Amino acid sequence: SQQGEEDPQALSIQEGENATMNCSYKTSINNLQWYRQNSGRGLVHLILIRSNEREKHSGRLRVTLDTSKKSSSLLITASRAADTASYFCATDEGGSYIPTFGRGTSLIVHP
Amino acid sequence: DVKVTQSSRYLVKRTGEKVFLECVQDMDHENMFWYRQDPGLGLRLIYFSYDVKMKEKGDIPEGYSVSREKKERFSLILESASTNQTSMYLCASSLMPEDYGYTFGSGTRLTVV
Numbered sequence: 001s002q003q004g005e006e007d008p009q010a011l012s013i014q015e016g017e018n019a020t021m022n023c024s025y026k027t028s029i030n031n032l033q034w035y036r037q038n039s040g041r042g043l044v045h046l047i048l049i050r051s052n053e054r055e056k057h058s059g060r061l062r063v064t065l066d067t068s069k070k071s072s073s074l075l076i077t078a079s080r081a082a083d084t085a086s087y088f089c090a091t092d093e094g095g096s097y098i099p100t101f102g103r104g105t106s107l108i109v110h111p
Numbered sequence: 112d113v114k115v116t117q118s119s120r121y122l123v124k125r126t127g128e129k130v131f132l133e134c135v136q137d138m139d140h141e142n143m144f145w146y147r148q149d150p151g152l153g154l155r156l157i158y159f160s161y162d163v164k165m166k167e168k169g170d171i172p173e174g175y176s177v178s179r180e181k182k183e184r185f186s187l188i189l190e191s192a193s194t195n196q197t198s199m200y201l202c203a204s205s206l207m208p209e210d211y212g213y214t215f216g217s218g219t220r221l222t223v224v
Contacts, residue, residue, distance in 0.1 A: 033212050042115075042201055042215035043154075088154070090212075097209040098144075098169075103153040 004032070004072075004089040004102040012108045019076040021105040023089030024069075032065060033090040033099060034074050043088065046074075081111045114138070117202050117216035124223050130189040132219050134202030142208060143185035145169075145177065148199040148218075160185055192223045 004023045013019055023032065031050050035043040047063045049056045049072065056063045062075040076083055086106050090099035118133040136143065144159040146169075156169030158177040166177050174196060178186045185204075189196055199220050203213035 031209055035212075040199075040218070040220070042217045043203075043213070045212035045214065048210070048212050092209045097207065098156065098159065099208055099213075100156070101154040103151065 004091040115216040132187040136204040140204040
């Protein structure tokens, strides 16, 4: 089944810097979602972006979607130590209502 | 806010035991899901249910079964636990996952010895 792939696998930055993570996928999608997972916990839904949208914002989060390149990016601005977590994208194959997850990007924000 | 509650955060079981992982959601969602998460493999779908008493196999159903007798409760059963089932198990529910996303529980870290 289709799986979004996040890039990079790991990212280490200083507090206050911006963090950018990317997700690429292979076939057409209806929606793409981003989730955060703190160590040893469940995932938390961050943003859903539809295939007819190009950009979406939520607080310090900015998600873009480029369907021609089959890729999405998650930007976290002015990062904080509390943003340290793994970030996953989830994509749906056209017609399927079950999103599948990538392997995630591990973000460490140093205070 | 929707809450998804998994009955145990940590569980240690012996090989061959029958193991029940319980999940309860409080928002009247039709759809419930069980995933397992392993390092380097991401989240893999075990089973899902779109209605009471309905169940569908996911990508890795072997060695597992599920039960959904009531809308709010979705149980994952390991018929005879094996060491390769040591993992983090995540339950999720959703109104429509492709449109609204999932709400996940906190996870159960199962160790089979």
